[in-house]
Amino acid sequence: MFVILVYDVGQKRVAKALKTCRKYLYWVQNSVFEGDITEANLMKLKIELLNVIDTDKDSVVIYKFRSTKYSAIETFGIKKGGEENIL
Amino acid sequence: MFVILVYDVGQKRVAKALKTCRKYLYWVQNSVFEGDITEANLMKLKIELLNVIDTDKDSVVIYKFRSTKYSAIETFGIKKGGEENIL
Numbered sequence A, B: 001m002f003v004i005l006v007y008d009v010g011q012k013r014v015a016k017a018l019k020t021c022r023k024y025l026y027w028v029q030n031s032v033f034e035g036d037i038t039e040a041n042l043m044k045l046k047i048e049l050l051n052v053i054d055t056d057k058d059s060v061v062i063y064k065f066r067s068t069k070y071s072a073i074e075t076f077g078i079k080k081g082g083e084e085n086i087l
Helices: A011-024 A039-052 B011-024 B039-052
Strands: A002-008 A026-029 A032-036 A059-065 A072-077 B002-008 B026-029 B032-036 B059-065 B072-077
Touching: A002 A011, A002 A039, A011 A026, A011 A032, A011 A039, A026 A072, A026 B059, A039 A059, A039 B072, A059 B026, A072 B039, B002 B011, B002 B039, B011 B026, B011 B032, B011 B039, B026 B072, B039 B059
Parallel strands: none
Antiparallel strands: A002 A032, A002 A059, A026 A032, A059 B072, A072 B059, B002 B032, B002 B059, B026 B032
16 A cells, blocks of 8 residues: 655654654655555554654644556655655 | 646745635645636636745645545645635
8 A cells, every 4th residue: 555644743843754654654754754654554654653643733644546557756845855855 | 627726836936825815715724725627717827826826846746536526535634724714
């Protein structure tokens, strides 16, 4: 399954949330992650994220796709994420 | 074409960016938008957004899908966006 995950997490928790998401997904940009993931690993990711974020203040959106990836991705503005950024 | 758009825009510009995106797309949550859009309207949206954001500080990611929508969407944490929030 291919997923796109977007979070909005407070400054204090963002480093941990980033680290958690990068264990399972590719970091596209800033608060956006994507990748192929199994249902089991997605469940793990969600549990780990719920331990990191404050559900009264933060939010997470996960788009799940059966198989096909997107046909194109466009980005503009600054590039904050990506593989070249090693924490 | 179905698109998912995510932005990371500074506080000063976020209200204008939100208004711009909501002209063309459905507001899912916080910085996430989605919807069916023509290539022409997507071009308009990008031009309008580029007039609003600071490309040295802000970022935008647009996922383009040929036809199919996602199979599922999961959200957790606070719900900031959505149709019920009228600016």
